[in-house]
Amino acid sequence: MRFDHRHLLGIEPLRPDEIVTILDLAEQYVRFNRGRDRHSQVLAGLTQINMFFENSTRTQASFELAGKRLGADVMNMAMQASSIKKGETLIDTALTLNAMRPDLLVVRHPQSGAVDLLAQKVNCAVINAGDGRHEHPTQALLDALTIRRAKGRLHRLNIAICGDIAHSRVARSNILLLHKMENRIRLIGPPTLMPTGIEAFGVEVYDDMRKGLEDVDVVMMLRLQKERMDGGFIPSEREYYHRYGLDAEKLACAAPDAIVMHPGPMNRGVEIDGTLADDINRSVIQDQVEMGVAVRMAAMELLARNLRARPSEVRA
Amino acid sequence: MTATLIRNARLIDPEAQSDTIGDLLIEAGRIAAIGPGLPAGKAQVIDADGACLAPGIVDLGVKVGEPGERHKESYGSAGQAAAAGGVTTIVTRPDTHPCIDTPEALEFIRRRAVEAAPVHVLPMAALTKGREGREMTEISFLMDAGAVAFTDCDAVVTDTKVLSRAMTYARSLNALVIGHPQEPGLSHGAAATSGKFASLRGLPSVSPMAERMGLDRDIALVEMTGVRYHADQITTARALPALDRARKNGFAVTAGTSIHHLTLNELDVADYRTFFKVKPPLRSEDDRQAVVAAIRDGLIDVIGSFHTPQDEESKRLPFEEAASGAVGLETMLPVLLRLYHSGELTLPILFRALALNPARLLGLDTGRLATGAAADLVLFDPDKPIILDRFKLRSKSRNTPFDGARLQGRVLGTWVAGKRVFGG
Numbered sequence: 001m002r003f004d005h006r007h008l009l010g011i012e013p014l015r016p017d018e019i020v021t022i023l024d025l026a027e028q029y030v031r032f033n034r035g036r037d038r039h040s041q042v043l044a045g046l047t048q049i050n051m052f053f054e055n056s057t058r059t060q061a062s063f064e065l066a067g068k069r070l071g072a073d074v075m076n077m078a079m080q081a082s083s084i085k086k087g088e089t090l091i092d093t094a095l096t097l098n099a100m101r102p103d104l105l106v107v108r109h110p111q112s113g114a115v116d117l118l119a120q121k122v123n124c125a126v127i128n129a130g131d132g133r134h135e136h137p138t139q140a141l142l143d144a145l146t147i148r149r150a151k152g153r154l155h156r157l158n159i160a161i162c163g164d165i166a167h168s169r170v171a172r173s174n175i176l177l178l179h180k181m182e183n184r185i186r187l188i189g190p191p192t193l194m195p196t197g198i199e200a201f202g203v204e205v206y207d208d209m210r211k212g213l214e215d216v217d218v219v220m221m222l223r224l225q226k227e228r229m230d231g232g233f234i235p236s237e238r239e240y241y242h243r244y245g246l247d248a249e250k251l252a253c254a255a256p257d258a259i260v261m262h263p264g265p266m267n268r269g270v271e272i273d274g275t276l277a278d279d280i281n282r283s284v285i286q287d288q289v290e291m292g293v294a295v296r297m298a299a300m301e302l303l304a305r306n307l308r309a310r311p312s313e314v315r316a
Numbered sequence: 317m318t319a320t321l322i323r324n325a326r327l328i329d330p331e332a333q334s335d336t337i338g339d340l341l342i343e344a345g346r347i348a349a350i351g352p353g354l355p356a357g358k359a360q361v362i363d364a365d366g367a368c369l370a371p372g373i374v375d376l377g378v379k380v381g382e383p384g385e386r387h388k389e390s391y392g393s394a395g396q397a398a399a400a401g402g403v404t405t406i407v408t409r410p411d412t413h414p415c416i417d418t419p420e421a422l423e424f425i426r427r428r429a430v431e432a433a434p435v436h437v438l439p440m441a442a443l444t445k446g447r448e449g450r451e452m453t454e455i456s457f458l459m460d461a462g463a464v465a466f467t468d469c470d471a472v473v474t475d476t477k478v479l480s481r482a483m484t485y486a487r488s489l490n491a492l493v494i495g496h497p498q499e500p501g502l503s504h505g506a507a508a509t510s511g512k513f514a515s516l517r518g519l520p521s522v523s524p525m526a527e528r529m530g531l532d533r534d535i536a537l538v539e540m541t542g543v544r545y546h547a548d549q550i551t552t553a554r555a556l557p558a559l560d561r562a563r564k565n566g567f568a569v570t571a572g573t574s575i576h577h578l579t580l581n582e583l584d585v586a587d588y589r590t591f592f593k594v595k596p597p598l599r600s601e602d603d604r605q606a607v608v609a610a611i612r613d614g615l616i617d618v619i620g621s622f623h624t625p626q627d628e629e630s631k632r633l634p635f636e637e638a639a640s641g642a643v644g645l646e647t648m649l650p651v652l653l654r655l656y657h658s659g660e661l662t663l664p665i666l667f668r669a670l671a672l673n674p675a676r677l678l679g680l681d682t683g684r685l686a687t688g689a690a691a692d693l694v695l696f697d698p699d700k701p702i703i704l705d706r707f708k709l710r711s712k713s714r715n716t717p718f719d720g721a722r723l724q725g726r727v728l729g730t731w732v733a734g735k736r737v738f739g740g
Contacts, residue, residue: 040674207488232478235485236452243456 003302007119007126010135012177019177023145023154026291026298035295042301043072046103052098052129053079053109058289059129059139060265063106066296070304072104085110094121103307106229107131112169124296125303127296133169138299139263140173142291144181146284147218148168149291150259155182159214160254161221162188163244163271166195167231170263171222175201188212192233207246207270211251221246221262221272237270247273251282320734321342322402322695330668331684332370338710340369342691345734348366350687363674364695366730370667371683372404372435372692374674376572377548378623379492380406380429380567381712384413384488388713389625395433395643396708401646402727403621405682406651408445411469417442417453420460427461434712434737435730436480436679436692439570440465443482443493446454451697452482455491465496465680466549470595474500477538483541492677494546497530497555498596500699507636508597513582514683519635524552524599531555535562535569546677550616551577551599553606560615562659567666570619570677574606578655580604580717585729590631590638591717608660625713643711647718649653650725653698657724663698691734 003021005013018293033039048067060076067074079093087098090109097105098121105126107115112132118125130136145240148154159178165187178185185203187194206212213219234240245261260276260283268274274310277283281287320342327338327350339354340347375398381388385605398406408425410416415423422439429437441463445451448471455466466486473479485495504521506512513520531547535558536543548557550571562569574594582598590600599607612719624641631638644651652670655661675683682690706719729739 066568191488192481232451232481235456238455239456 004306005303006306007128008137009119009126009128010016011137011140011173011180014180016180019141019180022141022298022302022308023148025301026032026141026145028295029289029294038069039071039179040069041071042303043067043070044105046072046304047101048072048074048076048104048106049102050095050106050129051079051097051108052074052077053107055080056108056129056131058292062289063126063127065130066293066300067104069293070297070300083182090118091121094118098124104303112148125307127299127303130169133167133172136169136175137173138286138292138296139170140177141299142295143174143220143261143263144177145295146288147259148263149287151217154276156174156185157218158176158186158255159183159217159218159220160186160188160216161220161222162209162246162270163167163225164193165189165198165222166193166292167225168222170200174220175176175203179203183209186212186216189279190240198263210249210253210293213250214236216254217258219246219251219254219258219260221260223263223265224271225265241270245269245271245273246276251276258282260290261285263288318532319348319357319359320731320736321359321364321723322362322364322369323354323355323368324574325695327368327664327685328368328370328423328667329685330664331686332625333664333668335662335664337366340685341377342693342731342734344632345691347685347687347691348688350377357469362653362729367695368663369685369693369695370663371671371685372403372694372732373649373670373729374407374678374680374683375403375404375621375676376407376650376677377409377620378406378616378645379409379411379625379641381543381625383424388627389630390426391432391437393710394623395437395714397645398433399436399730399732400710400727402649402696402730403435404692404694404730404732405438406433406645407438407440407464407678409469409565410440410442410467411471415442415447417445417447419454419457422458422461422463435732438462438464439481440467440494442466443468444473444478445697445715447471449478451474451606452478452485455482455486456489459489459491459601465492465494465546468496469548470496470498472496472498472500476533480537483543483545483555487541487543490544492544492546494548495530495534497527497534497547497550499526499529500629502526502529503596506597507593508585509582511598511600513585517585517588522597524554524603526554527596535567537568538562538569545570546618546740547571549574549577549596549622550610551596553608556606556610556615563615565670570617570673571615572620573611573616574620575651576584576622576624576642576717577604577607578611578619578653584717585635588635590633590635591642591715591719593635594595594642595640608655611669612661613666617669618673618677620670621645625711626715627713630717641715643709643713643716645713646709647704649696649727650699650702650704650723651693651718654726656698670680691731693731694727695729695739696725696727698725700724702716702726
């Protein structure tokens with residue numbers, strides 16, 4: 001079991017065995033989180049700062065809870081209300097924080113590559129909690145854990161990722177992870193929401209949802225990211241729902257035991273039928289949230305081990 | 317439905333490019349047989365006496381005043397004019413008030429058309445909401461409701477990002493997008509084509525290059541998105557090489573032109589005659605001849621009337637302020653026969669552009685004289701001399717540039733799905 005990364009910035013640099021390492025450790029935390037005593041000392045004495053340059057409720061709460069259960073001192077910084085409003089650059093913000101000697105930085109930023117840039121300027125471990133349209137590694141890991149638990153394996157599955165691929169960092173991280181683990185990936189969505197050249201990622205692209213869903217084992221729905229659209233990608237929400245909204249009729253094209261996933265927050269009646277989202281026989285959406293805390297605890301523990309192993313470098 | 321046998325007709329078949337004497341039998345709305353000396357049986361017999369029988373015209377780009385300007389043209393009056401002109405299918409434009417940009421509005425058109433028009437009516441829908449060039453329409457829902465193509469008509473979508481997204485989306489539905497190739501910055505406010513005549517008359521004018529620039533942009537977007545694209549009107553010589561190149565490169569690009577740009581030139585405007593104000597403006601004689609040649613060579617696929625009814629008040633204004641457009645449903649065939657009588661085009665070539673090509677573009681089972689095809693037909697005498705009187709037109713609006721013109725050719729009968737809707 002090896003995991004020698006200093007940061008968790010994306011799925012791209014991870015090897016399949018490292019992904020398995022994180023998931024195996026996360027599995028232990030699932031049991032831990034379901035137990036009576038949900039407090040450990042794994043991160044005791046370490047400081048975790050959550051820096052969210054973009055609104056988030058569930059991801060931030062999940063990271064905060066993960067850190068607290070591991071005994072870290074957790075601080076949340078709402079960056080939208082802070083010094084960046086006063087004109088400070090990202091690098092200056094990073095240097096300022098670095099001087100306070102944190103151990104773990106959890107960063108979300110609206111621009112692709114911003115978390116990488118920040119990671120180059122600090123001495124602590126950085127976890128990417130989502131950067132622009134680039135990556136959201138812990139989401140892909142929690143999705144992988146959810147799939148592995150529901151399907152009993154994480155390879156040779158037919159997996160459809162549906163909807164707004166173009167604006168989705170969740171889609172990119174999931175494509176990278178599921179491809180590394182040797183699954184067959186289909187992307188389904190209107191061509192206006194499909195990134196150019198995405199076929200090069202080793203995926204099949206469909207604009208007909210029924211065809212794309214044929215015999216798939218896993219249906220991952222994506223949120224229509226209205227806030228990232230400058231208009232004109234789709235004609236209307238009703239036409240989008242008609243063509244690309246997941247309902248029982250379209251799901252019938254998939255394998256009979258196919259599971260339905262969604263990273264949340266959902267737009268009910270836009271990308272997914274509300275009743276279907278609540279169907280405990282098909283939907284694993286609540287499981288995804290639970291796996292999220294476990295996966296983040298596992299990732300933070302692995303990074304903390306490396307921190308402690310190389311104190312000279314970290315405390316330079 | 318009773319059978320009809322049309323005997324002794326000059327059969328003009330654009331598919332075979334043939335022009336032969338023979339008989340044609342109509343049964344159950346379809347062409348049942350073609351050939352010399354067909355037995356009459358129980359069929360009603362019509363002796364064509366050597367008149368021409370051709371597939372009915374499919375007129376792509378007809379403006380009807382409903383909704384919004386019913387006083388200019390209704391589905392009833394447009395349908396009567398079409399039948400009298402040998403037009404068996406009118407493909408309507410969405411530039412009405414309000415414009416046709418929702419499935420609900422399209423439903424209204426379909427209902428009105430079925431009630432009132434004796435010919436086939438196929439509606440087009442707007443490509444962007446309100447034809448404002450900002451957000452694409454519900455292309456999927458509109459196709460389900462019966463839209464055959466998507467166009468903002470003369471409102472060019474200037475935002476290339478919006479247009480590319482609409483084209484990309486349309487491509488996934490195999491929808492046909494119809495563009496108006498024009499550089500809107502250059503053509504804004506123009507009433508004539510720049511040149512000696514416009515300078516003489518002091519009219520604001522646009523370079524013919526604006527058409528080529530618009531076409532070049534649209535072709536680049538076709539190359540990028542893979543959409544099926546039709547340029548509504550190509551009217552200048554300089555746009556033709558771009559069109560030719562796109563076709564040779566294998567892109568799904570087709571083009572149309574108007575009866576006016578084939579038969580008139582800028583000098584016809586003479587003393588600011590507003591019935592000759594069309595959009596794009598009439599061109600030079602060189603351009604006209606190049607466009608006629610492009611029809612002959614098959615580079616331009618479709619001829620349309622671009623029927624645009626305007627009331628007297630819209631035209632009785634200084635040239636710059638006057639509304640654009642002319643009616644043409646009823647006059648297009650005799651007007652185009654000028655090109656036949658002058659030896660510029662043959663009848664099979666004319667009907668290739670009037671019936672076969674537009675039918676193919678829209679996937680219709682008409683436009684040819686073949687056994688089994690829909691019996692949408694026009695019977696006409698190509699030689700009959702007439703003097704056109706605009707007050708005898710069936711359209712509610714009489715804004716034709718051919719008032720008083722000496723023409724040759726008269727429609728004798730029109731059949732839509734085997735049913736006679738004009739003549740007899």
